[in-house]
Amino acid sequence: MSDANMVIYLKVWRQANGAAEGKFVDYKVDTVSPDMSFLEMFDVLNNELVKKGEDPIAFDHDCREGICGMCSMMINGKAHGGQLNTTTCQLHMRKFKSGDSIVVEPWRSRAFPLVKDLAVDRSAFDKIIQAGGYVSASTGNAPDANANLIPKTIADIAMDAAACIGCGACVASCPNGSAMLFMGAKISQLAVLPQGEPESAKRTLNMVKTHDELLFGNCTNHAECVATCPKGISMEHIARMNREYTKATFSYFEPKNAGGAG
Amino acid sequence: MSSSNKLDPKIPDGPLAQKWDKHRFDSKLVNPANKRKYSVIVVGTGLAGASAAATLAELGYNVSSFCIQDSSRRAHSIAAQGGINAAKNYQNDGDSIQRLFYDTVKGGDYRAREANVYRLAQVSNNIIDQMVAQGVPFAREYGGYLDNRSFGGAQVSRTFYARGQTGQQLLLGAYSGMMKMVAKGKIKEYNRREMLDLVVVNGQARGIITRNLVNGELERHVADAVLLCTGGYGNVFFLSTNAMASNVTAAWRAHKRGAYMANPCFTQIHPTCIPVHGDYQSKLTLMSESLRNDGRVWVPKKKDETRKPNDIPEEDRDYYLERVYPSFGNLAPRDVSSRQAKYRTDEGLGVGPTKLAVYLDFRDAIKRDGLSTIAGKYGNLFEMYERIVGEDPYKTPMMIYPAVHYTMGGLWVDYNLQSTIPGLHVLGEANFSDHGANRLGASALMQGLADGYFVIPYTLGHYFASNKIEKVSTDHEAFAEAETKVKQQSDKLLSLKGSRTVDEFHRDLGHIMWEEVGMARSEQGLKKAISDIRKLKDQFWKDVNVPGNSGNYNFELHKAQRVADFLELGELMALDALERNESCGGHFRTEYQSQDGEAVRDDEKFCHVAAWEWTGEGKSPIRHVEELKYENVKLATRSYK
Numbered sequence: 001m002s003d004a005n006m007v008i009y010l011k012v013w014r015q016a017n018g019a020a021e022g023k024f025v026d027y028k029v030d031t032v033s034p035d036m037s038f039l040e041m042f043d044v045l046n047n048e049l050v051k052k053g054e055d056p057i058a059f060d061h062d063c064r065e066g067i068c069g070m071c072s073m074m075i076n077g078k079a080h081g082g083q084l085n086t087t088t089c090q091l092h093m094r095k096f097k098s099g100d101s102i103v104v105e106p107w108r109s110r111a112f113p114l115v116k117d118l119a120v121d122r123s124a125f126d127k128i129i130q131a132g133g134y135v136s137a138s139t140g141n142a143p144d145a146n147a148n149l150i151p152k153t154i155a156d157i158a159m160d161a162a163a164c165i166g167c168g169a170c171v172a173s174c175p176n177g178s179a180m181l182f183m184g185a186k187i188s189q190l191a192v193l194p195q196g197e198p199e200s201a202k203r204t205l206n207m208v209k210t211h212d213e214l215l216f217g218n219c220t221n222h223a224e225c226v227a228t229c230p231k232g233i234s235m236e237h238i239a240r241m242n243r244e245y246t247k248a249t250f251s252y253f254e255p256k257n258a259g260g261a262g
Numbered sequence: 263m264s265s266s267n268k269l270d271p272k273i274p275d276g277p278l279a280q281k282w283d284k285h286r287f288d289s290k291l292v293n294p295a296n297k298r299k300y301s302v303i304v305v306g307t308g309l310a311g312a313s314a315a316a317t318l319a320e321l322g323y324n325v326s327s328f329c330i331q332d333s334s335r336r337a338h339s340i341a342a343q344g345g346i347n348a349a350k351n352y353q354n355d356g357d358s359i360q361r362l363f364y365d366t367v368k369g370g371d372y373r374a375r376e377a378n379v380y381r382l383a384q385v386s387n388n389i390i391d392q393m394v395a396q397g398v399p400f401a402r403e404y405g406g407y408l409d410n411r412s413f414g415g416a417q418v419s420r421t422f423y424a425r426g427q428t429g430q431q432l433l434l435g436a437y438s439g440m441m442k443m444v445a446k447g448k449i450k451e452y453n454r455r456e457m458l459d460l461v462v463v464n465g466q467a468r469g470i471i472t473r474n475l476v477n478g479e480l481e482r483h484v485a486d487a488v489l490l491c492t493g494g495y496g497n498v499f500f501l502s503t504n505a506m507a508s509n510v511t512a513a514w515r516a517h518k519r520g521a522y523m524a525n526p527c528f529t530q531i532h533p534t535c536i537p538v539h540g541d542y543q544s545k546l547t548l549m550s551e552s553l554r555n556d557g558r559v560w561v562p563k564k565k566d567e568t569r570k571p572n573d574i575p576e577e578d579r580d581y582y583l584e585r586v587y588p589s590f591g592n593l594a595p596r597d598v599s600s601r602q603a604k605y606r607t608d609e610g611l612g613v614g615p616t617k618l619a620v621y622l623d624f625r626d627a628i629k630r631d632g633l634s635t636i637a638g639k640y641g642n643l644f645e646m647y648e649r650i651v652g653e654d655p656y657k658t659p660m661m662i663y664p665a666v667h668y669t670m671g672g673l674w675v676d677y678n679l680q681s682t683i684p685g686l687h688v689l690g691e692a693n694f695s696d697h698g699a700n701r702l703g704a705s706a707l708m709q710g711l712a713d714g715y716f717v718i719p720y721t722l723g724h725y726f727a728s729n730k731i732e733k734v735s736t737d738h739e740a741f742a743e744a745e746t747k748v749k750q751q752s753d754k755l756l757s758l759k760g761s762r763t764v765d766e767f768h769r770d771l772g773h774i775m776w777e778e779v780g781m782a783r784s785e786q787g788l789k790k791a792i793s794d795i796r797k798l799k800d801q802f803w804k805d806v807n808v809p810g811n812s813g814n815y816n817f818e819l820h821k822a823q824r825v826a827d828f829l830e831l832g833e834l835m836a837l838d839a840l841e842r843n844e845s846c847g848g849h850f851r852t853e854y855q856s857q858d859g860e861a862v863r864d865d866e867k868f869c870h871v872a873a874w875e876w877t878g879e880g881k882s883p884i885r886h887v888e889e890l891k892y893e894n895v896k897l898a899t900r901s902y903k
């Protein structure tokens with residue numbers, strides 16, 4: 001730990017709301033400690049702005065321990081700042097040097113309309129989940145928890161996928177603005193588990209359709225999402241989603257073809 | 263002190279093990295066609311709120327769900343690490359519903375209601391079944407069976423877990439159930455909303471006033487019942503392991519409308535958190551209790567020790583938990599371990615730049631088991647520590663210190679989870695009911711889901727079926743009155759344009775709370791706290807600086823409204839602690855301790871719940887009492903020596 005003060009020059013995107021015009025504004029923060037998190041530097045700056053009677057910078061954050069998925073800053077062009085497996089709230093100023101200039105922008109995607117400054121509306125993610133990202137097990141239906149055996153290897157794959165925090169870094173990083181890593185993780189988690197398997201075809205088709213309607217782009221294997229995902233979600237889940245989608249396309253047409261095929 | 267018939271806990275008759283079954287049978291039902299005619303407001307989307315919203319919607323009720331974050335998936339239940347308890351006895355190690363019940367009552371230092379705790383233990387098993395059915399990827403053994411681990415305060419392995427992210431996986435399970443019902447049109451979601459008042463019509467909770475946090479507008483919502491699932495109030499201490507937006511406002515404003523606040527002084531301070539390192543700090547991060555299985559806690563024997571920890575030889579180290587509690591050692595319970603850390607730093611033996619930390623050392627464990635074994639057990643926690651502190655815990659001891667983590671106190675509820683306001687039900691951490699004066703690890707997730715999935719669906723139906731609920735619209739004068747009150751408060755806050763920021767006031771409040779209403783409390787200190795909080799509150803209402811106006815996304819205003827409530831709650835917590843002349847669980851009064859510094863309860867005078875009634879601004883609240891009757895567990899002194 002060190003008490004040394006760092007000076008940081010920030011270039012922050014300011015925009016009053018989705019309809020207003022936005023621009024970069026320069027700020028100098030000269031009381032930065034290397035032990036501060038990136039968001040605590042913004043707290044300090046905001047306190048200074050309030051004291052000067054200026055409008056503080058809006059940014060999303062909540063748990064500040066890397067699990068709620070609310071924080072979302074594009075830092076020097078990298079979602080969450082580019083430190084491996086790290087959310088913005090867990091990024092610390094010792095990763096920067098005194099005198100550094102840092103550009104901070106919101107997630108930019110058609111599907112994530114801007115709320116204010118660095119905060120965006122990610123409700124499109126909820127809509128993707130509503131399209132099928134669940135197992136239809138109403139309360140009270142469940143058999144004993146050990147009634148279905150699930151090999152550890154399968155449970156581990158499901159857990160790897162389920163670790164997604166829904167922050168949207170994948171979308172913000174993708175040149176196509178695709179949410180396929182987010183969606184693939186959920187489809188993959190439920191497809192490998194016996195509980196989720198019965199609904200997999202319908203789930204996959206509905207979720208992909210909804211994803212496209214919400215104006216997310218397609219995946220063209222840039223893998224920029226994987227590079228910036230703070231939870232290390234793997235491309236294999238996009239691959240599994242594609243497989244489920246192909247399977248679903250066939251199984252979806254099966255009943256129709258049954259009558260007509262000669 | 264007075265007894266009140268409002269505090270009838272409505273515990274069903276009969277033997278403990280049959281109370282819940284009997285009560286379910288005795289409860290009235292609402293037939294499926296009529297359920298469609300009822301509407302329910304659910305505030306909060308953590309484990310309690312999400313499970314309640316999903317289940318009530320499945321039953322056919324029309325649910326409106328409110329959350330403060332941008333998505334209901336982000337409620338703070340998501341941050342729970344360790345696990346969730348259930349009495350499955352899959353390990354064949356002697357667990358049972360009776361044992362989970364007993365451990366929870368004892369862990370709570372005999373200040374919880376027996377009947378509620380027994381029901382919690384009963385439904386714990388259904389929770390695991392339900393969550394597995396929803397696709398929660400709990401840890402498994404190679405044969406495919408569910409794995410368990412042990413946690414503090416229990417001698418059996420009953421904790422189910424999903425890596426170090428159990429809360430996240432359970433919450434996403436409950437959230438997915440909610441999303442299913444949103445898609446079916448049975449739940450209407452209101453995100454980025456904050457509840458700012460409860461609307462009571464003819465003595466019944468009938469609606470809420472919310473602020474749309476994005477555009478600042480105040481909104482009126484009406485329903486046939488209101489469920490508060492808004493979590494705990496640990497952020498009254500400014501620094502805690504709670505999320506930034508966690509607050510008491512919804513519960514506090516319900517309190518001011520007539521809901522009694524029970525045992526507000528019961529706060530859990532968790533021993534292993536990353537210490538405070540600067541004034542700018544915004545929150546504290548928990549390091550899982552499991553680390554104490556292998557880490558040894560110590561401080562230097564000498565004050566003003568200047569050597570680096572690894573250069574301090576064995577004879578100059580005090581492994582104080584092992585010294586004071588030879589049989590439990592480093593695994594002494596949370597409240598006890600926290601207090602001992604405080605004793606050491608009070609003696610001037612703390613370490614690190616602030617001297618408010620102790621070492622948690624893995625040197626001996628690494629020597630014994632090898633680096634890869636320790637990395638296998640705790641790798642992700644060590645990584646998180648290094649990210650935050652910038653030091654490698656494999657090479658140099660971790661520095662840890664206690665931090666506020668959970669609040670056992672909350673709004674008073676009866677066996678049906680109904681508050682003293684008919685129609686207002688309170689679930690999860692927001693109520694006071696199940697954990698007494700100290701919560702055991704892995705029991706918070708259990709309680710949130712028990713309340714939401716398996717209790718409220720029955721008790722709410724009974725409320726609807728046995729009460730007449732008039733038709734009311736948001737034009738009713740009670741809505742106008744409540745909205746005006748909220749508006750007047752925000753106008754006042756915005757008009758002050760004083761010299762100090764909201765955070766500065768909040769930090770000052772946190773400092774008073776931590777010093778006087780924290781790990782050790784005394785009559786003198788609590789009286790000082792009350793007077794200091796009153797002064798701070800006066801300054802706040804004269805000198806706070808809330809920039810801007812209410813017509814947009816003004817988070818300084820949102821924070822100011824929360825801090826206004828924290829200032830009032832803080833005073834009540836100090837008063838509650840002052841009136842409880844005993845030490846129990848997380849409530850430690852320095853006057854009531856044994857010669858060796860352990861808590862001394864007074865079961866004669868204080869085996870009860872203190873439930874506080876709001877009587878108006880500037881007026882003294884009234885302390886009501888619900889006597890706790892122990893018919894199945896014998897009151898005994900906890901000892902860990």
